[in-house]
Amino acid sequence: MGKLVLLSDLKINHPALTTKIKELISPKPFKLAYIPSRTDKERWYFEKAKPEFTAIGVTDFFYFDIDEEFESSQLEEFNSCDGIFLSGGNTYQFLKNLKERNIVSLIKEMVQEGKPLIGVSAGSIIMSKSIKIAGFHDQNEVQLTDLNGLELVDFEFMPHWNREKDQLDALLEYSLLQEECIFTCHDGDGIVIDGEKIEFYGGIKEIRKGELL
DSSP states (O other), rough: OOOOEEEEEEOOOHHHHHHHHHHHHHSOOOOEEEESSOTTTTTTHHHHHHHHHHHOOOOOEEEEESSOOGGGGGGGHOOOSSSEEEESSSHHHHHHHHHHTOOOHHHHHHHHOOOOEEEHHHHHHTTSSBBBGGGGTTTOOOOOOOBOOOOOOEEEOOOOOOHHGGGGGHHHHTTTTOSEEEEEEEOOEEEEEEEEEEEEESEEEEEEEEEEE
């Protein structure tokens, strides 16, 4: 499966999770391709996130806008980066941008090369086979019909579970119609996949076929 980190939020609550991510993004120097879900002209979210990444060992950044400021001439630099970050935001908008710019295949190729991929919220949801679960959080404002994701993990990811527990009954019902299991993740927790090994940090719960396991 490659080296994948699925987070609900960038504020990590577990030292062991921080240590594991540091291991994945070595050796140094490490240049991270930061992909925002949509154009952020003021770079507000990017600037807010940079200290968090610097703290785990990222030494350089490449801001790769795939929305209004997309430039195909930047693809070469994107490919040369040591790892990728997929931000939070509207999952439908994000996936639409990735597909329209033909970035999906590039991300999968980089992961196959062993480059770490880190996602937060929407960025983590997109790693699954489908982003159908995004309907619990986001409005499909872009009328996206192809909901196929990156297909890098064999489960669905439900972020912000500490804020969304009131949706448990609806999520249990949703899971009855899905083949993949669902992992719920609180802000501050995370899932790390390193090859065939998967590790859970924090209160990750599994939902499968109508049951909370």
